[in-house]
Amino acid sequence: MSPLSEIDTPMTPTELRASASLAAIYMLRMIGMFLILPVFAVMSRDLSDATPALVGLAISAYGLTQAVFQIPFGLWSDRYGRKKLIALGLLIFAAGSAVAAGSDSIYGIIAGRALQGAGAVAAVVMALAADLTREEHRTKAMAMIGISIGISFALSMVTGPVLTRWLGLSGLFWIIAVLALVAIVVLFTIVPNPVVSRFHRDAEARPAAFADVLKNPELLRLDFGIFCLHLILTATFVVLPVLLKDRLLMDTATHWQVYLPVFVLAMGSMVPFVILAEKKRRMKTVFVAFIGLVALADAGFAGLSTTFWGLFILLYLFFTAFNLLEATLPSMISKIAPPDLKGTAMGIYSTAQFLGAFAGGAGGGWLHGRFGAEAVFVYCAGVAALWLLVAMGMKPPRHVSTLLLNTGVLEPGQARRLAEALRTVAGVAEAVVQGDEGVAYLKVDRHQLDRIALGNALTLPITPDSTTLTPEGESNGLTRY
Numbered sequence: 001m002s003p004l005s006e007i008d009t010p011m012t013p014t015e016l017r018a019s020a021s022l023a024a025i026y027m028l029r030m031i032g033m034f035l036i037l038p039v040f041a042v043m044s045r046d047l048s049d050a051t052p053a054l055v056g057l058a059i060s061a062y063g064l065t066q067a068v069f070q071i072p073f074g075l076w077s078d079r080y081g082r083k084k085l086i087a088l089g090l091l092i093f094a095a096g097s098a099v100a101a102g103s104d105s106i107y108g109i110i111a112g113r114a115l116q117g118a119g120a121v122a123a124v125v126m127a128l129a130a131d132l133t134r135e136e137h138r139t140k141a142m143a144m145i146g147i148s149i150g151i152s153f154a155l156s157m158v159t160g161p162v163l164t165r166w167l168g169l170s171g172l173f174w175i176i177a178v179l180a181l182v183a184i185v186v187l188f189t190i191v192p193n194p195v196v197s198r199f200h201r202d203a204e205a206r207p208a209a210f211a212d213v214l215k216n217p218e219l220l221r222l223d224f225g226i227f228c229l230h231l232i233l234t235a236t237f238v239v240l241p242v243l244l245k246d247r248l249l250m251d252t253a254t255h256w257q258v259y260l261p262v263f264v265l266a267m268g269s270m271v272p273f274v275i276l277a278e279k280k281r282r283m284k285t286v287f288v289a290f291i292g293l294v295a296l297a298d299a300g301f302a303g304l305s306t307t308f309w310g311l312f313i314l315l316y317l318f319f320t321a322f323n324l325l326e327a328t329l330p331s332m333i334s335k336i337a338p339p340d341l342k343g344t345a346m347g348i349y350s351t352a353q354f355l356g357a358f359a360g361g362a363g364g365g366w367l368h369g370r371f372g373a374e375a376v377f378v379y380c381a382g383v384a385a386l387w388l389l390v391a392m393g394m395k396p397p398r399h400v401s402t403l404l405l406n407t408g409v410l411e412p413g414q415a416r417r418l419a420e421a422l423r424t425v426a427g428v429a430e431a432v433v434q435g436d437e438g439v440a441y442l443k444v445d446r447h448q449l450d451r452i453a454l455g456n457a458l459t460l461p462i463t464p465d466s467t468t469l470t471p472e473g474e475s476n477g478l479t480r481y
Contacts, residue, residue: 011137014192018132019141021190022125025086027148028183029093029121032176033062034156035163037234038259041241042252043169050106056238056365058109062096062117063234063358067351071205074123074347078199082128083191085121087184092119094180101173112173117354119180123204123347130203131194135404135439138202146330150323154267157259165253201340201434202404202441205347213345218336221394223349225291226329227356228387232294232380233322234357235364236301239373243301248308258312266319273324284396287328291391293321295384302377335397339441340432342402400429403442405458410435421457426450 011019037059044055077085093116100112125145133141164172199206213219244250244258277286297318304310330346337345367375407418415435422431422440427449432441440458 009136011133011140015133015137015141017190018192019129019144021186022129022132022141023144023148025090025183025186025191026122026125026145027152028179028186029090030149030152031156032093032097032179033116034153035160035172035176036169037237038157038160038241038255039164039172039252040169041238042245043164044106044109046169047106047109048104051365052238052369053362053365054106054110056235056361056363056368058106058113058361059238059365060234060358060361061110061113063230063354063356063361065114065117066120066122067354067358068120069118070120070123070350070354071207071347073120074127074204075207077124077127078197078204082124082131082194082197083187085124086128086187089119089121089124090180090184090187092116093121094119094177097173097177097180101170101177116176122350126203126343126346127200128191128194128197130200131197132192135202135406138200138404139402142203150326154263157263158256161253161255161259165251198437200343201437201439202342202402203346204343206341206344209341209344210348213337213341213348216336216345218395218397219333219345219348221390222329222333222336223352224390225325225387226349227352227359228383229294229322229325229329230353230356231360231363232298232383234360235367235376235380236298236318236360238361238364239368239376240301243311243373247306248311258315262312262315262319265316266323269316269320270324270327274327277328278399281399283328283332283399284394287325287332288388288391290321290324290328291384291388293317294325295381295388297321298377298381298384302374302381332397334402335400335443338432339402339430339443340434342441398429398443398445399447400443400445403444405440405442407433407435407438407440407458409438418457422454425453425457428454 040059041055044050044058073085073089096112096115096117096119098112099115100109103109103112126142129141129145130138160172163175167175241252241255244255245252250258273286273290277283297314300314300317301311304314330349333345333349334342363379364376367379407415410418410433412435415433418440419431419433422428422433422442427445427447428442429445430441430443433439434441
């Protein structure tokens, strides 16, 4: 079967099992991170030594340690094995949850949350997914894991308040610890073992390429964007549960009655704009407009959140914008990053995301204690306005997607000539062939892609000594699969 024909084949049962089970592990861990978000600002009042600044730090402490350890965990997994590192990270995460569960002091919660973040297995899960899927289907596996993040956030917002009412804050952290242990069971009973584990440029960070990514101004704009988005999200939830409790007199256990309809409406409302951005090729217009919507929503929180319906509408606008931006930013990273540096670009992007969460919680908590809730929302609106100015200068992203093809191992000259041939195909914007890996990394416009010409380029024999692609049937010594 040719590499191109494999694009149209479905994922194998093993690939589906690997993708679904790894998405489940990712989701179980992210639920553990998010469960306290809608309740902690209120429930922390019963902790000794709690101040608004320390509450914000407790909410976001995981972000700092996650940012520090997520790339090293991925690198260590290349040396020591994927499953071993995932299991170690989940055990660290469970230990952090247990520390938080057993503490009645805000300092114990901060220590537990920081330890949770140190179990930074996200990059390792992505690398294992790459080991277990063919290049042609890797994007589908990554998409399943990405969807699991959105599901985990929504579930956490709805179930966190209910579970806290039944179990209390300590019980909530014990539930989080159990979820991590369940994820370990899934890892060793359902996730297949990879036949070969190797480095994947599309899924893993390569430290030697950091400079190439960091000097790309368009990628830096997106890194700044995800930093701002998660700063705003975390800072907002430092004070939002308090507003629901104190201003609207809603019991914490009933907060889900606000979050559930808001999420359902927001998810439905963002779909037409995603279509406009992707199908109608108005990505920059939609992207910039929704950054502005985040700024307006947070400015509204500062002055219009004194009634139920006022707060409900502002939350609806905020989460419509947040969900769209959260989905659009990694898509734009994929479009802009060189095809063989996608994993490195995503590693830096994820680090910026976690640093933003840490800065949002720490900064939001300090502002809340010093100047009140309105100051936090003004701060978030200001950050969004700054992000808007930065984003307005971006170049409209190309409407391309990543396509990986298995070429078989090639000599350097063969890889170079194949890349040159692939770049001549209509619809191929970029092509990098790593001969030692046997992978062609392409950026393609799927609407313009000449699949016949691409198939011909992939099946034409390439001799090690020739300077051009030779006609079909001549001696070449190269086996394609």
